[in-house]
Structures are given as C-alpha cells and as structure tokens.
Amino acid sequence: MNKKNITIGIIGPTNSGKSTLLNNIIGEKLAIVTHKSQTTRSAFKGIKIIDNTQMIFIDTPGIFDAKTKFEKAMLENAYIILNDVDLIYLLIDCKKSINDLDVNFLKSIKILEEKIFLILNKIDLIDRELLLLKVKDFNDRYNFKETFLISAKSGDGVKDLLEKSTELSNSDYWLYPEDQTADTPMARIASEITREKIFLFLHEEIPYLSTVETEDWIKNKSRSITINQTIYVGKKNHVGIVLGKAGKMIKSIGMASRIDIEKILNQKVNLKINVKYKKDWSNKKEHYEDIGLNFN
Ligand SMILES: Nc1nc2c(ncn2[C@@H]2O[C@H](COP(=O)(O)OP(=O)(O)OP(=O)(O)O)[C@@H](O)[C@H]2O)c(=O)[nH]1
Ligand SMILES: [Mg+2]
Numbered sequence: 001m002n003k004k005n006i007t008i009g010i011i012g013p014t015n016s017g018k019s020t021l022l023n024n025i026i027g028e029k030l031a032i033v034t035h036k037s038q039t040t041r042s043a044f045k046g047i048k049i050i051d052n053t054q055m056i057f058i059d060t061p062g063i064f065d066a067k068t069k070f071e072k073a074m075l076e077n078a079y080i081i082l083n084d085v086d087l088i089y090l091l092i093d094c095k096k097s098i099n100d101l102d103v104n105f106l107k108s109i110k111i112l113e114e115k116i117f118l119i120l121n122k123i124d125l126i127d128r129e130l131l132l133l134k135v136k137d138f139n140d141r142y143n144f145k146e147t148f149l150i151s152a153k154s155g156d157g158v159k160d161l162l163e164k165s166t167e168l169s170n171s172d173y174w175l176y177p178e179d180q181t182a183d184t185p186m187a188r189i190a191s192e193i194t195r196e197k198i199f200l201f202l203h204e205e206i207p208y209l210s211t212v213e214t215e216d217w218i219k220n221k222s223r224s225i226t227i228n229q230t231i232y233v234g235k236k237n238h239v240g241i242v243l244g245k246a247g248k249m250i251k252s253i254g255m256a257s258r259i260d261i262e263k264i265l266n267q268k269v270n271l272k273i274n275v276k277y278k279k280d281w282s283n284k285k286e287h288y289e290d291i292g293l294n295f296n
Pocket of ligand 1: 041150152
C-alpha cells in the first residue's frame, strides 16, 4: 500500500465551529466546544486515516480582536499553523459576511488563498439562496482552491470535504503510528474538559479569566484513576463564585467533567478540583507553556 499524509490547519473566526469540525472528523471529543467565543486557546491535533492517507488536522484558536498579552499569544498560535500545513480549511460561520472578518486576517488569507479550502459552516441555519450569495461574495474577492458547504454539527458535507482533501496528500509515509488519534497528552485534554465546564456553568468574564491545570494523574490498583486539578482564577472574588454556595458549583463542574473524562478513558475517574486565586496568572510563563503557547 502506498502510504500518504497530509497536514490540514483549521482556521477561522472565533465561534465558527472549528473544534466541532475536528471532533466530527475524528469521531471523538478531542477539542472542547462551547457556544461562546475564544473557547480554544492553543492548537490541538487530531489524526485520521482514510484509505491510505493519514490526515493530521490542527484545530486552532479563533481569530478575534486580541487585546491582552494572553489573547495575542492565542492569535499568534493560530497564525503560526498557517505556514506549516499542506492545506488550510478556512471555516466561516455562513450567517456572517466578509465584512465581519478582521481586516488583517483577510490580508493574510489573501496571500495563502491557493492553499485554502473555503468552508461555509452551519448551513443548517441558513436558507440556500442566501448561502449561495455568500459563496459568491467570497469567490468574487478570493481565488480559493475550492468551496465547501457543510454542517460540522450534523456532518453534512464533511465526507465530500475529506475525500477532496485526500486527493491533495503527498509523501510516501505516515507521520504517526496507525492507531493514534490525537497528539495531545491526556492530562491536557482533561484540563480542557474542565475548562469547557467552566464555560458552560459560569458566565461573563470568569471563563476568560481562569485556567485549569492537571497536577496529578494517579493510577490506582482498582484500575481507577485519581486526577487532581486546580482552577486558577484571576480575581479574588471569583474563588467564591467558582466554588458556589456550599461548594455546589464546583461539585457540578467536577461531576460534568468527570463524566466526560471517564467516557474518553473508558475508566473510572476520581476527580478532585481545587480553586485558587493567582494574581496575574495570564502574565506568567508557566501558564503559556503548559498549553503550548509562546511567552514573548
Ligand atoms: N447549528 C450549528 N451549530 C454549529 C455548527 N458547528 C458548530 N456549531 C456551534 O457553534 C458554536 C461554536 O462551536 P466551536 O466548535 O466551539 O467553535 P470554534 O470555531 O472552535 O470556536 P473558538 O474555539 O472559540 O474559536 C457551538 O455552540 C457549536 O455547537 C453547525 O454546523 N451548525
Ligand atoms: Mg475551538
């Protein structure tokens, strides 16, 4: 069998459905998904083999108007990916128009248009006529390789997208072992899952001003796993909010997270979560490196 590989970067504005697409393609939950913007903070890899092609997908933080040092590091992480990949999936929420996109981002995709598949996502939410107008808008201004219309949520159109992508694969080897589906340590995925629950259970600034670290990963004799995590919050009064009345909130977060982690590991998990205030954590090097961001 003639082995091939292709590396594909999934980029686009925040909330366009990039992580949803990655999960749909891989068929398991690797990347966290929420209805809020700026969910993904750094690149996540998923790996899938179709016929003889090993496809490596890299989910990236969404493009948005980054202001803080931490947000800028997220943005940089997305842009770095663009140069290194064979193919780019530019994912756009089809309810949005070109004018909603960041001007600098529009310039950078212009340079790369020849290695871009334009993908209009969430087609389940818009009527066909309007959708075709959006396609025309983009293609009047850009010379993309191809355009696809998909629903990352339902999977509509994804098969065709993958087939067309494998046609562009190259080289005569695979980059990862045959059975590998991700390239992110499980401890980081576990931190991400707890972070997703913070997004789902808590509102306004709290998810953005907090981060999660998995400190211990202990395999017990009974085959269960004990995981110790800490949620670092950026404001003193957030500790109480994350804990909730009589610890109710942290209990809910912990239970939801544990259920998801158990599903992925297919093992019983004992998850313990601490909440700590850490002044300025988003200006501290260790919290960048831990999740794969550059600290400049
Ligand atoms: N209706 C519909 N909703 C979708 C579709 N794809 C994604 N979504 C929803 O859009 C929201 C954002 O999805 P994510 O996958 O987190 O988006 P993202 O691009 O990874 O966002 P960031 O990581 O913040 O950049 C979630 O509520 C998804 O359920 C789709 O095809 N149809
Ligand atoms: Mg995401």
